[in-house]
Amino acid sequence: MRPAEEIEDIVGKADCKAPDAMRRRLWKDIAETLNQSQITTQKRGDARVWRILMNSKIARPAIAAVVVVAALAVGVETFTRTRPDKTLAFSAEIRTNMALDLDPKAAIPLRQTRPEDFDVTWDGENGGTLRIMPDSSLRLATPSWLKPEWNNVVAWAHSILPEIAESTDTSVAARKCRFAAILTSEGNLAVVQIGDYDESKARLQWQVESPTPPGYGPVQVVTLACIDPGKPSAQPCAIDFDTGGTSVIPAQVLNLPPEGFLDWLEQNGIDAIARMTNDGGGLAGVGLACKAIAPGVWTIIDALGVRDVMSDIPYQSRDPILFEEGRYQVVTAFKTREGGIGILQMRGADRARRTTQFRYKMVQPDSPGATEAQAQEEDEALPLYVSAKWLCDLGKYVLIYSNDHEDRLPQSLAELREFAESEENYQWMVRDVEYLGVGLTCADSPSKVVAYDRTLLGTGKGTNVLFLDSHIELVTPDRFAELGLPTEPEDAGTTPQK
């Protein structure tokens, strides 16, 4: 008989492949289910959009104007900007044999059809159909889902841009699909939703995007002095994320009553101030909407994802964003009063100097240059994240091992092989990790170094270190000597002094 290893190998290689037709057929069902499951969320989202719309400063006068204009001039299509933030979202009613230009620059109703100017028309075919100008440079594509969520359609439109550019569709019947992605006459990407409609007219909502998916601006690392009314600092202690500017708060402002202090911050465009409390140092938002995402997602969450996350946060958080000592810092998505969106991560808080340091990057709607910079940054930062995650796993394995061995840590990483999640995980430990846990027990000081990633030593940005209490820290080179890590890159790979 064949040896068992050979049989395992043969069974492992017995693979199937789904043909394209099957892939499409299965996905269609799955996508429809996904959309059904999102209808409830969609309804909540619609209500929220309506609430935001009604609360915005421009919406009520605009709606009032629309009502007056509609009453006075029947047949004139109306045009409304629907979102108060930086997103270019609009709403208008379109009637049969009239035309509409979707691009924001030319956001005016057109009374007469001028083929070179307009993007879409409406006619009564199939109960109501949205059309683009045939034989033009315009392109239209529709999602295969019946009732998708707005944000998902935007993400989908960006993901299939090349397919949209080659699409031969020129119309979408509202009864079949309420969404369309359109490459407009000015080269923008418009995501259009058909609202209430009949054969003679339809209410359209659309969002105009740059065909370049949103990217991040450059990463900014900022150190702010924490506010202390008793000791006004000459160092900046407040930041406006939209402009990137930091500000010193004058002593007389610090002594204002809370309402006056808040007014001053808002009038000066401040989005956050640095504070030191008993819980630690961090940032307190000023009209800032925040949502903690997770540690380690700094490099993996894309700008579109951040925008999606923040689209569900209608409130302004009063919770401070704190530096958490000895932890991998949580990444927090935020949205400023002006609609700027970004992510930030605390990097440190110095209680003695009363300073706090953090990094942040803003989502920019159209920043190919920034996207390249982001890609470069991600290339650099990704190994840090992967290494931290796997060191975290190693910490768990060490704990399990010590639990089974009278609190003694393993003599070598080879003893942890059976715990490794995968062979790749184990090979990484053997190849990249310097293990310093020999002879340690759980009773030793929690600040003892158990292991570190030796491959990151030469980067000059520090390395991830696993401590005996299982926490992971990104240790900067200035602390290498203190922790007994090699200070010269050529020392990497040699066991340092313990």
Added chain:
Amino acid sequence: MIEDELLKLRLKLGRADGLRRTYEKYLDYLLSVAMAFVNDAQAAEDIVHDVFVSLAESAAQFRLRGNLKHYLATCVANKARDRLRAGKRHAARLESHVTPQAEAGPPEDGLIYAEQAQQIYEALSRVPYEQREVIALRIKAGMKFKEIAAQQGASVLAVQARYRRGMDKLRSSLNGRL
């Protein structure tokens, strides 16, 4: 590995592109796992379909701390077992010895696999289901005995014994055939 972490995050955020990418990445793999369980192309397709539909239905509540690939393989195993227990029309095929899968559907829409793979699936279908499940999860999904034991609600020793007995049957079944 890092891509799976990203997929988990996207699934957690309820992003359709997360589900789409998971589907594209793992469809073939899950079909292979399902075939190892049921040796029936149509049933395998139904099982994988059901797994992704369940994932889509629970997209808003998706939470996973472990390995995405293992999680999906476990979902396939559970669905396959459900079919077996429910005694649906497909259940009859689960223990069937000969199933000409290639003829199950139109050629352009049927599952594609090599003749050797078909012999493997047929040989696996002769192994008792509990043993077959351990073999498939161990070899196809790369899961540890400890994880399989948790999934089957059995002890690690019992799972290892099932694996050994199943492999013995598989070896004798395949002897001289490949």
